[in-house]
Amino acid sequence: KQEVTQIPAALSVPEGENLVLNCSFTDSAIYNLQWFRQDPGKGLTSLLLIQSSQREQTSGRLNASLDKSSGRSTLYIAASQPGDSATYLCAPNNAGNMLTFGGGTRLMVKP
């Protein structure tokens, strides 16, 4: 059974800092891994999807890496902004679209 851990659980930083959010998972037989953000009371917004054969994926100020063999992924956020404040969730996909979610990292970026 896949288990996902995200560290840290919460993070508060001043605007402009570069951040690293960590995700670890126990079952490395994954199709892909997705990172999402969730704003309070809303659904999830897809940020990045890394295929199992890829090492990293970039979109704007976001960069996600994947080390499948060690069961780790990181999300790097460059030059953080107050609008980045949200909960960030990672989710490996082991079968079909059956994602397993971590508990998330709650990020607060202060102006």
Place this chain on the structure above:
Amino acid sequence: KAGVTQTPRYLIKTRGQQVTLSCSPISGHRSVSWYQQTPGQGLQFLFEYFSETQRNKGNFPGRFSGRQFSNSRSEMNVSTLELGDSALYLCASSLSNNSPLHFGNGTRLTVT
């Protein structure tokens, strides 16, 4: 392109009743999956449908069921509601196994 649409947005039901939630996927997406989000358990997978067939099912009791129609729209049903079923129910659609999941804003169900 319209996103994933879930209706209704909010629901209040009484213990013992049943409820049906609806999800319209992004046009062209044939995979629809459902998730339950609670403060205690976080996000948990309920089931996934692809071309009207249930492909995967999470670890939920049989009171939770779903279906998908030929136009890819999906419904989930919860019978004999319990207080613990109070949650945000999220629907997601995708083109395939290796495509991003796109989520709707969810239906918030409160059971009293």
